[in-house]
Amino acid sequence: MMINSNKTTRQFNTIPWQEGIVLQESNKVRSNFNNFSERLLFQKKIIDHYLGKKSGMFLILPKGQKLLNALISLLKDEIGKQFNFQEYSLPKMINQQICEQAKISGQWDYYLLSTKSHRSTKGERNTLTLDPLQCTPFYKYLENKKLNNLPLRIFDVSGPTYRNEDKNALTPLIKQLEFRRLEFIYFDQPQGVVNIREQVLTKLEKVSQALNIPFRRVIGSGCYEMTSEILRKPAKTLDTIPIIDLEMKLTKPYKKRNKKLDYLEVVGASVLQDQQTNRFNIKPKNPQQKLWSGCVGVGLNRFMYAFLSNNGFDENKWPKLIKKYLD
Numbered sequence: 001m002m003i004n005s006n007k008t009t010r011q012f013n014t015i016p017w018q019e020g021i022v023l024q025e026s027n028k029v030r031s032n033f034n035n036f037s038e039r040l041l042f043q044k045k046i047i048d049h050y051l052g053k054k055s056g057m058f059l060i061l062p063k064g065q066k067l068l069n070a071l072i073s074l075l076k077d078e079i080g081k082q083f084n085f086q087e088y089s090l091p092k093m094i095n096q097q098i099c100e101q102a103k104i105s106g107q108w109d110y111y112l113l114s115t116k117s118h119r120s121t122k123g124e125r126n127t128l129t130l131d132p133l134q135c136t137p138f139y140k141y142l143e144n145k146k147l148n149n150l151p152l153r154i155f156d157v158s159g160p161t162y163r164n165e166d167k168n169a170l171t172p173l174i175k176q177l178e179f180r181r182l183e184f185i186y187f188d189q190p191q192g193v194v195n196i197r198e199q200v201l202t203k204l205e206k207v208s209q210a211l212n213i214p215f216r217r218v219i220g221s222g223c224y225e226m227t228s229e230i231l232r233k234p235a236k237t238l239d240t241i242p243i244i245d246l247e248m249k250l251t252k253p254y255k256k257r258n259k260k261l262d263y264l265e266v267v268g269a270s271v272l273q274d275q276q277t278n279r280f281n282i283k284p285k286n287p288q289q290k291l292w293s294g295c296v297g298v299g300l301n302r303f304m305y306a307f308l309s310n311n312g313f314d315e316n317k318w319p320k321l322i323k324k325y326l327d
């Protein structure tokens with residue numbers, strides 16, 4: 001074990017690859033609340049039910065929206081601005097062809113939701129899929145393009161993504177049909193992509209610490225269907241592990257399939273090598289260079305949950321860093 005300022009790094013003899021293995025954890029972060037319960041999200045008017053308790057959809061009420069806006073501003077400022085990510089609004093619908101090209105279909109079939117036209121206008125008749133991942137439309141946009149001025153760094157926070165979760169797995173702010181994320185997407189030469197993920201993850205850990213939320217890094221599972229080469233074989237170094245999740249500790253465990261879990265996966269951070277750029281034929285302008293890509297998705301509803309679990313509902317007692325962004 002190696003201990004540096006705010007976290008403990010585990011040492012491994014061989015590069016670990018199995019999902020769930022803990023790589024690092026915070027060691028000095030203390031939460032600031034110990035009375036959290038899911039019911040308080042409703043009693044304290046953060047969110048409310050919509051279309052019944054089993055719909056998986058919720059309204060965010062003004063008090064919750066204020067917190068959500070503050071978290072978004074914080075991420076835009078502390079990460080977006082600091083590391084030169086440009087903001088885009090990406091479409092939230094994709095078609096069957098993009099699903100197949102991105103190889104979403106294999107992995108996410110069960111969770112996809114689609115539109116159905118009502119045929120009363122001369123509009124779109126094809127079925128479109130509600131995007132479950134958020135970065136796919138950007139790969140489509142860059143298809144067959146040659147990129148210069150690397151790195152290319154963008155983010156999107158323009159709307160919800162959708163997954164048709166099992167009714168009995170639904171949990172407010174944690175597992176919903178419709179949820180919000182901020183997605184950072186980056187393209188660069190291999191070492192550049194590795195460095196950007198590390199910069200963003202390290203900064204997110206600092207943010208987590210400043211918000212009194214204990215955290216840990218674990219090996220995660222991918223969004224896109226991974227080729228055997230990229231996910232099923234161990235990475236050559238720790239920093240090329242394809243998916244690293246940042247989990248935040250809760251003051252009250254939540255239930256997932258009858259298991260009680262203390263840590264909540266809030267961030268998924270990927271180094272996808274040239275897998276997605278190949279699938280969309282995206283190349284660097286300079287033929288001598290190699291192009292990799294990756295993304296860091298921050299689950300905003302989950303971030304709210306982890307924040308409230310560790311800081312409670314009284315704004316006056318919230319940490320300085322969030323107060324700075326509350327209007």
Ligand SMILES: [Zn+2]
Pocket residue numbers: 133134135136183223295296297
């Ligand atoms: Zn992504």
